[in-house]
Amino acid sequence: MSKCDQFRELIEAYALGALDAGERAAFEAHLANGCQDCAKAVEEARWVVSQLGYLAPDTQPSELLKGRLMQTVRNEARGVQRFQKPSGDIPFWMWAGVAALLVLTVYSAWDVRRLQKQIQTINERAAAEFRQREQLQLELAVAKRAAHILTDSNSKKFVMWPHDTQMPKLEAMWHPELGICVMGQKVPMPSTNRTLQLWLIPKAPGSKPMPSLTFWPDAEGKLVLMVENPPEVIADTKALAITEEPAGGSAQPTSAPMWVGGVS
Amino acid sequence: MFLAVLTPKESGEVSRDAMLVHQLLQRDVDAFEQLYDRHSRIVYALVLRIVQQASTAEEVVQDVFLQLWRNAGQYDVRRGPFAPWLMALARNRALDHLRLKSERQRRREDQSEELPPIISVPRFEQALDEKRRAEQVRALIGSLNPQQKRAIELAYFEGLSHSEIAAALKEPLGTVKSWIRNGLLRLKEGLQAAT
Numbered sequence: 001m002s003k004c005d006q007f008r009e010l011i012e013a014y015a016l017g018a019l020d021a022g023e024r025a026a027f028e029a030h031l032a033n034g035c036q037d038c039a040k041a042v043e044e045a046r047w048v049v050s051q052l053g054y055l056a057p058d059t060q061p062s063e064l065l066k067g068r069l070m071q072t073v074r075n076e077a078r079g080v081q082r083f084q085k086p087s088g089d090i091p092f093w094m095w096a097g098v099a100a101l102l103v104l105t106v107y108s109a110w111d112v113r114r115l116q117k118q119i120q121t122i123n124e125r126a127a128a129e130f131r132q133r134e135q136l137q138l139e140l141a142v143a144k145r146a147a148h149i150l151t152d153s154n155s156k157k158f159v160m161w162p163h164d165t166q167m168p169k170l171e172a173m174w175h176p177e178l179g180i181c182v183m184g185q186k187v188p189m190p191s192t193n194r195t196l197q198l199w200l201i202p203k204a205p206g207s208k209p210m211p212s213l214t215f216w217p218d219a220e221g222k223l224v225l226m227v228e229n230p231p232e233v234i235a236d237t238k239a240l241a242i243t244e245e246p247a248g249g250s251a252q253p254t255s256a257p258m259w260v261g262g263v264s
Numbered sequence: 265m266f267l268a269v270l271t272p273k274e275s276g277e278v279s280r281d282a283m284l285v286h287q288l289l290q291r292d293v294d295a296f297e298q299l300y301d302r303h304s305r306i307v308y309a310l311v312l313r314i315v316q317q318a319s320t321a322e323e324v325v326q327d328v329f330l331q332l333w334r335n336a337g338q339y340d341v342r343r344g345p346f347a348p349w350l351m352a353l354a355r356n357r358a359l360d361h362l363r364l365k366s367e368r369q370r371r372r373e374d375q376s377e378e379l380p381p382i383i384s385v386p387r388f389e390q391a392l393d394e395k396r397r398a399e400q401v402r403a404l405i406g407s408l409n410p411q412q413k414r415a416i417e418l419a420y421f422e423g424l425s426h427s428e429i430a431a432a433l434k435e436p437l438g439t440v441k442s443w444i445r446n447g448l449l450r451l452k453e454g455l456q457a458a459t
């Protein structure tokens with residue numbers, strides 16, 4: 001009796017599922033070794049076993065079962081997801097939650113935009129105040145420098161006389177290190193697109209006037225002009241002059257001096 | 265020779281089932297309904313015989329047919345004719361249901377098969393209507409001695425092993441093994457002789 005013949009006795013019981021664990025494992029190992037005859041015999045024995053189903057007493061399922069099955073199958077064929085309820089069955093509290101979330105989202109967006117505008121306004125105000133502070137600091141520095149020039153004993157004071165006797169005279173102070181300060185009251189505003197310009201007239205014969213700052217009096221005619229770094233030293237300067245020039249100033253005077261003051 | 269196997273195309277009924285299963289792959293509801301009408305009676309009878317409760321049997325049958333609908337591709341015509349495959353699937357599901365409630369479950373889990381294995385149709389097999397096939401099978405099994413018939417039924421409908429059947433019938437293990445093997449061989453020969 002060959003080994004295969006020995007296992008052939010197990011074929012029907014194996015197909016029936018009646019082998020105990022040990023025999024089943026041994027037989028499956030035999031099949032796994034590639035016994036084609038036994039494998040084919042098992043396939044046929046399974047068919048014989050399947051025929052035992054006809055021993056069951058004849059009966060039929062209820063129509064309700066078919067109805068349920070066909071309903072499920074039709075729904076799935078239409079693409080309706082299993083166990084998924086239609087959207088209309090979403091409970092009210094869920095809609096309320098969605099609505100609340102929507103309102104909160106809109107409010108948050110509006111609030112963020114409002115805060116952004118506030119921050120922008122505050123930033124602009126801070127920048128303006130910063131610029132104003134810088135301007136005040138600058139003016140303060142100029143005023144301090146002017147005050148120093150006006151009070152320092154090293155400063156040389158002189159008068160700049162107007163060419164037109166109807167105009168006010170100006171006072172000038174020149175400190176060798178701090179610069180020149182020119183002051184006056186009721187100084188007329190230059191014409192449109194014109195500016196006042198300060199000139200330093202050198203002592204050297206044939207020398208041309210040295211251009212300095214352009215400036216305007218304030219709305220009340222008050223003039224305080226500070227020249228921190230004059231283009232010429234006081235000892236080499238014969239006089240200061242002020243002319244009216246095109247806006248932006250000129251390299252050389254284009255009009256007669258309106259004020260002239262001898263320095264030395 | 266008995267070992268020779270027919271292809272499903274050699275039977276009109278088999279090819280009809282194969283065609284309907286193929287249509288299931290295209291989500292053909294009518295094909296599903298035809299398959300249900302053709303096989304639900306024997307499937308339900310088999311499952312009810314195993315689980316012994318109508319409502320449970322309908323649950324199992326519903327699961328079997330929904331599995332067929334949702335996974336029609338699991339049936340491979342090359343693995344054998346459709347009806348025995350479906351009956352094997354239904355038997356496995358029904359026995360699984362029994363095992364869920366049984367102490368035997370843990371011991372037999374590895375015997376449970378989600379899909380039935382290959383089933384080959386012997387050359388003598390011809391398409392018979394269910395009623396005629398049932399008469400043949402009942403006559404052949406009915407001709408066995410009552411204990412032999414009972415041993416086969418315990419194995420098939422209750423999923424008992426040789427040892428469990430021997431214990432249930434209070435018969436020697438070797439006797440039970442012989443009863444079952446000889447009974448199935450006699451069924452095979454009887455079905456062959458009837459064609």
